[in-house]
Amino acid sequence: xxxxxxxxxxxxxxxxxxxxxxxxxxxxxxxxxxxxxxxxxxxxxxxxxxxxxxxxxxxxxxxxxxxxxxxxxxxxxxxxxxxxxxxxxxxxxxxxxxxxxxxxxxxxxxxxxxxxxxxxxxxxxxxxxxxxxxxxxxxxxxxxxxxxxxxxxxxxxxxxxxxxxxxxxxxxxxxxxxxxxxxxxxxxxxxxxxxxxxxxxxxxxxxxxxxxxxxxxxxxxxxxxxxxxxxxxxxxxxxxxxxxxxxxxxxxxxxxxxxxxxxxxxxxxxxxxxxxxxxxxxxxxxxxxxxxxxxxxxxxxxxxxxxxxxxxxxxxxx
Amino acid sequence: xxxxxxxxxxxxxxxxxxxxxxxxxxxxxxxxxxxxxxxxxxxxxxxxxxxxxxxxxxxxxxxxxxxxxxxxxxxxxxxxxxxxxxxxxxxxxxxxxxxxxxxxxxxxxxxxxxxxxxxxxxxxxxxxxxxxxxxxxxxxxxxxxxxxxxxxxxxxxxxxxxxxxxxxxxxxxxxxxxxxxxxxxxxxxxxxxxxxxxxxxxxxxxxxxxxxxxxxxxxxxxxxxxxxxxxxxxxxxxxxxxxxxxxxxxxxxxxxxxxxxxxxxxxxxxxxxxxxxxxxxxxxxxxxxxxxxxxxxxxxxx
Numbered sequence: 117x118x119x120x121x122x123x124x125x126x127x128x129x130x131x132x133x134x135x136x137x138x139x140x141x142x143x144x145x146x147x148x149x150x151x152x153x154x155x156x157x158x159x160x161x162x163x164x165x166x167x168x169x170x171x172x173x174x175x176x177x178x179x180x181x182x183x184x185x186x187x188x189x190x191x192x193x194x195x196x197x198x199x200x201x202x203x204x205x206x207x208x209x210x211x212x213x214x215x216x217x218x219x220x221x222x223x224x225x226x227x228x229x230x231x232x233x234x235x236x237x238x239x240x241x242x243x244x245x246x247x248x249x250x251x252x253x254x255x256x257x258x259x260x261x262x263x264x265x266x267x268x269x270x271x272x273x274x275x276x277x278x279x280x281x282x283x284x285x286x287x288x289x290x291x292x293x294x295x296x297x298x299x300x301x302x303x304x305x306x307x308x309x310x311x312x313x314x315x316x317x318x319x320x321x322x323x324x325x326x327x328x329x330x331x332x333x334x335x336x337x338x339x340x341x342x343x344x345x346x347x348x349x350x351x352x353x354x355x356x357x358x359x360x361x362x363x364x365x366x367x368x369x370x371x372x373x374x375x376x377x378x379x380x381x382x383x384x385x386x387x388x389x390x391x392x393x394x395x396x397x398x399x400x401x402x403x404x405x406x407x408x409x410x411x412x413x414x415x416x417x418x419x420x421x422x423x424x425x426x427x428x429x430x431x432x433x434x
Numbered sequence: 435x436x437x438x439x440x441x442x443x444x445x446x447x448x449x450x451x452x453x454x455x456x457x458x459x460x461x462x463x464x465x466x467x468x469x470x471x472x473x474x475x476x477x478x479x480x481x482x483x484x485x486x487x488x489x490x491x492x493x494x495x496x497x498x499x500x501x502x503x504x505x506x507x508x509x510x511x512x513x514x515x516x517x518x519x520x521x522x523x524x525x526x527x528x529x530x531x532x533x534x535x536x537x538x539x540x541x542x543x544x545x546x547x548x549x550x551x552x553x554x555x556x557x558x559x560x561x562x563x564x565x566x567x568x569x570x571x572x573x574x575x576x577x578x579x580x581x582x583x584x585x586x587x588x589x590x591x592x593x594x595x596x597x598x599x600x601x602x603x604x605x606x607x608x609x610x611x612x613x614x615x616x617x618x619x620x621x622x623x624x625x626x627x628x629x630x631x632x633x634x635x636x637x638x639x640x641x642x643x644x645x646x647x648x649x650x651x652x653x654x655x656x657x658x659x660x661x662x663x664x665x666x667x668x669x670x671x672x673x674x675x676x677x678x679x680x681x682x683x684x685x686x687x688x689x690x691x692x693x694x695x696x697x698x699x700x701x702x703x704x705x706x707x708x709x710x711x712x713x714x715x716x717x718x719x720x721x722x723x724x725x726x727x728x729x730x731x732x733x734x735x736x
Contacts, residue, residue: 155539158534158535158538158539159539161531162532162536162539162549165612168608169552169609171571171579172564172567172568172570172609175570175571175578176563176566176570176571178570178578186570186573186575186576186577186578189578233467233468234468236467237464237467237468240465241464244461245461245462245464248465255472257720257724259476260666260716260720261713261716262480262716265670265672265686265709266689266716269479269689269693269705269709270478270481270483271479272693273479273482273485273706290471290474291475293471293475294472294475294476356562358672358673362676370673373562374677384566388562388563388566388567389563392563395555395559395563396555400555
């Protein structure tokens with residue numbers, strides 16, 4: 117099959133064919149005599165991009181694992197002083213465990229508060245206040261307009277009036293819920309749109325279940341994909357968040373990462389590499405978990421139905 | 435259950451009789467926790483920024499807002515807007531090219547999946563690890579590439595390059611901007627129907643005609659939306675820049691400097707004035723973005 121290779125074919129991965137007329141018979145070569153060379157441009161773009169995206173990771177790995185300053189690198193030194201030991205050195209630092217523990221506890225707290233707040237709200241809106249849906253969607257994207265550095269400025273102002281609360285490390289949790297809100301709400305909202313919510317609720321209620329049972333035994337299992345993706349992204353936001361934590365002088369993992377890298381560069385770089393690997397693993401795990409569910413439930417998901425913006429609010433992690 | 439029937443009527447627009455006001459009031463209550471939460475942890479901090487930006491020693495005035503946009507602060511805004519626009523342009527062009535490549539390279543089947551999955555990760559990969567990774571690549575002393583180029587006889591730092599300068603920030607921010615752009619434009623590029631290309635060819639159009647008359651006009655809202663989002667993304671970024679540089683020309687770093695320093699009340703207001711302006715810039719960008727996105731989705735739902 118000799119398809120026009122530079123054409124943006126709307127190939128559906130599941131059906132394996134174009135959604136329109138049989139392309140192979142279409143007048144493909146009209147006006148494109150250079151179709152043979154058309155592959156060169158995309159291949160060049162992908163190759164250059166691959167270098168750009170891989171090189172920083174590779175040099176970070178080299179700095180972590182090889183104890184040779186960059187300016188001494190050469191024929192004689194390139195294979196010397198490699199060691200895996202710096203990867204684990206940070207774990208021995210007395211400040212590491214407390215910071216990791218704090219970040220993990222914040223992540224768990226943020227995930228639970230997010231779900232406890234958003235799942236009932238989204239369900240309620242879909243069932244009882246469908247006209248409010250657009251308004252609530254608008255409200256949930258407000259954190260896009262107030263980036264982390266601006267939000268923390270507001271917190272600094274409010275602080276003298278709420279010291280009893282903001283002095284606690286766990287005061288970060290509600291603000292992290294706010295930061296992750298645009299994504300988490302959209303994810304849960306999309307999950308609710310995909311199921312026949314009203315029928316499910318009516319069926320459950322007419323069988324004698326109360327609201328609690330309905331939520332626990334009917335809605336949450338049906339929303340599993342949405343809940344998993346909301347939770348993973350929230351966790352990723354919390355574990356990587358530096359702006360608010362550092363300004364409020366909370367000793368979370370990113371704050372430790374910075375302080376430790378300045379103190380012990382090589383082991384610090386290794387710790388950052390590890391953080392990157394763990395975050396990547398989290399996202400890979402997420403895509404595996406959500407893909408399995410989708411495939412078993414729905415035979416075909418059109419590409420346009422995917423959320424256009426599966427990412428954290430602007431300025432959250434960056 | 436009568437309960438069910440009433441909700442059905444309320445949901446539909448054809449309801450003949452208006453639902454009883456008592457029931458409607460009751461439905462509102464379900465949203466109170468959510469709105470109370472947002473009010474406490476988002477609205478109050480945001481409003482207090484504006485409140486403090488307008489408050490000086492002798493009452494309210496617009497002076498701090500003006501001062502936050504003049505002199506050194508104006509320089510900072512100009513620098514931030516310039517490099518964010520630069521980073522957004524680079525991200526839009528590169529991201530669109532990469533998305534197009536991902537959509538058109540069908541031969542190794544796994545390639546497209548790999549690119550989209552990687553973009554999903556990299557778009558969220560900001561902050562400290564990224565900044566440190568680029569220090570090991572392009573840092574003044576620690577950078578491997580810097581040293582290789584030096585060895586080849588090109589000292590990029592002699593030529594004014596710095597990770598905290600416009601060029602450096604654009605390079606580093608591209609790491610999360612480009613994948614984000616790929617995620618935004620890929621659905622739009624998938625939305626370009628093969629039949630449109632065929633129709634164009636049947637009417638005697640060339641590839642150039644197709645792109646100028648069909649392809650680009652359809653993609654324009656996506657590209658504009660992408661530009662606005664990448665601009666906002668670069669403008670608001672803090673953690674990455676904080677590691678790379680102490681360049682006080684970057685607005686977000688300048689804000690952090692005001693928040694951390696011991697400054698008197700008058701200057702305090704200027705600091706919050708900076709934040710207020712940042713929120714205004716972000717609000718304008720994001721509002722325009724939502725308009726562009728709505729227009730872009732029109733073609734994708736066909």
